[in-house]
Amino acid sequence: MTTLLASLLLLAYPLIVYFGLGLVEPRWLAVPLVAVALLRAWRQRDRVWLVVAAGTLVLAVAGLLANAAWPLKLYPLLINAVLLAVFAASLYSPQSVIERLARRMEPDFPPEAVGYTRKVTQVWCGFFLFNGSLSLLTALWGDAATWALYNGLISYLLMGVLFAGEWLVRRRVRAGRNHA
Structure with a gap:
């Protein structure tokens, strides 16, 4: 169930970012992205998803530090x-x-x-x-x-x-x- 939820959240990610940017700073949109990516990597325990989680973490940290949307848009x-x-x-x-x-x-x-x-x-x-x-x-x-x-x-x-x-x-x- 958590894998399905994580997948649906990742599919909806562009819409979450689009609507979220009007409500909160970009840095706060990085937090759920990392959580979902790490959850999926942990549940799948697959090298590919671990690479995705690591790349996501890099993008999210860049978004957090710069408080910018562009790193989040690179997902x-x-x-x-x-x-x-x-x-x-x-x-x-x-x-x-x-x-x-x-x-x-x-x-x-x-x-x-x-x-x-x-x-x-x-x-x-x-x-x-x-x-x-x-x-x-x-x-x-x-x-x-x-x-x-x-x-x-x-x-x-x-x-x-x-x-x-x-x-x-x-x-x-x-x-x-x-x-x-």
């Missing part, structure tokens, strides 16, 4: 950078991230699907690079509303479009494979 960039690193590193291992996920859902994973999952992993790497870049641009040069709109809605919609598009392509590839 979505941090998430994209970590995910890009994880997905890209998996391309140099025997199984890509997408292949590992696919094998969990489909125990009889066909060998010919390995190439497809590598391509999907590469597409996600491109997405994280693109999304992280736009997140950085909105954090540094956009106003609070633009930052919140992109990072709290548009980026999630783009991710949903990518998920849905990949699902449709995968169905088509499977249908072609089953008819061959």
